Amino acid sequence: MLKLNDISLTFNEGTPDEKQAIQRINLELKPGEFVTVIGSNGAGKSTLMNVISGSLMPDVGEVLIAEKDVTTLPEFRRSAYIGRVFQDPMAGTAPTMTIEENLAMAYSRTKKRSLRLGVTKQRRSSFKEDLATLNLGLEDRLNAKVGLLSGGERQALSLLMATFTNPNILLLDEHTAALDPSRAALITELTQKVVADHGLTTLMVTHNMQQALDLGTRLIMMDKGQIILDIEGDKKQNLTIEDLLKEFQRIRGEQFENDRAVLG
Numbered sequence: 654m655l656k657l658n659d660i661s662l663t664f665n666e667g668t669p670d671e672k673q674a675i676q677r678i679n680l681e682l683k684p685g686e687f688v689t690v691i692g693s694n695g696a697g698k699s700t701l702m703n704v705i706s707g708s709l710m711p712d713v714g715e716v717l718i719a720e721k722d723v724t725t726l727p728e729f730r731r732s733a734y735i736g737r738v739f740q741d742p743m744a745g746t747a748p749t750m751t752i753e754e755n756l757a758m759a760y761s762r763t764k765k766r767s768l769r770l771g772v773t774k775q776r777r778s779s780f781k782e783d784l785a786t787l788n789l790g791l792e793d794r795l796n797a798k799v800g801l802l803s804g805g806e807r808q809a810l811s812l813l814m815a816t817f818t819n820p821n822i823l824l825l826d827e828h829t830a831a832l833d834p835s836r837a838a839l840i841t842e843l844t845q846k847v848v849a850d851h852g853l854t855t856l857m858v859t860h861n862m863q864q865a866l867d868l869g870t871r872l873i874m875m876d877k878g879q880i881i882l883d884i885e886g887d888k889k890q891n892l893t894i895e896d897l898l899k900e901f902q903r904i905r906g907e908q909f910e911n912d913r914a915v916l917g
């Protein structure tokens with residue numbers, strides 16, 4: 654469903670601020686795979702999401718979605734293939750527009766290239782049905798401005814909008830990080846439901862190791878722009894936080910030794 658062939662991306666190449674954010678990443682996701690992505694700050698997780706969505710172009714390498722080479726397709730032309738929810742509840746929805754208008758916009762995104770916000774009776778009732786699945790009572794607030802919703806309600810709406818058009822890939826970048834624990838748990842639960850209901854191929858970045866272990870069918874760990882751990886199936890089932898911490902320590906330890914060697 655998703656194939657990344659030897660992707661590299663360097664920011665500010667040739668300047669003192671040069672940063673190799675992605676280094677020769679190869680990754681293949683089968684349809685329906687749900688991958689959790691962990692790694693320390695600056696590991697390149699968000700950059701990788703941006704390369705997949707097309708908001709960043711890799712310096713080298715190819716991005717294939719459903720066997721189509723989309724490497725040079727700009728973001729708006731990939732939007733039919735990709736659903737995305739960000740960390741910031743303010744991103745992804747239009748705060749001055751109503752719930753219904755936001756849904757209509759998400760719906761029309763992959764239909765015609767028009768921003769017509771007209772909503773038919775039939776469409777409205779299908780929106781209500783979709784909203785009811787969130788169990789937040791939003792189906793009774795179609796005309797509420799999205800800016801008035803709580804962070805959790807907005808993330809739930811973003812999640813719904815992201816899956817509306819049955820995307821090939823769902824990208825979640827720390828989408829529960831800005832929420833309080835109970836809202837985060839609710840959105841986590843919704844995520845599982847939505848992914849299972851639609852059988853979505855999903856990449857979910859999280860700093861919550863327990864969440865990374867509990868969710869999904871596969872786990873990858875990134876460090877310095879590379880995938881340094883890739884575990885699936887029974888192995889993932891048996892993985893513990895301790896194992897992950899050991900892995901972190903192992904790479905950090907080596908780093909420490911390298912630094913020492915360089916310092917002599």
Ligand SMILES: Nc1ncnc2c1ncn2[C@@H]1O[C@H](COP(=O)(O)OP(=O)(O)OP(=O)(O)O)[C@@H](O)[C@H]1O
Pocket residue numbers: 664665672673674692693694695696697698699700701
């Ligand atoms: N637009 C940019 N311009 C320059 N450098 C950038 C840009 N975006 C990211 N970087 C750098 O690239 C590296 C990878 O950043 P990225 O945001 O992908 O990390 P991350 O794994 O998502 O981290 P976090 O867990 O903090 O969100 C970092 O060192 C970051 O400073």
Ligand SMILES: [Mg+2]
Pocket residue numbers: 698699700
């Ligand atoms: Mg990030």
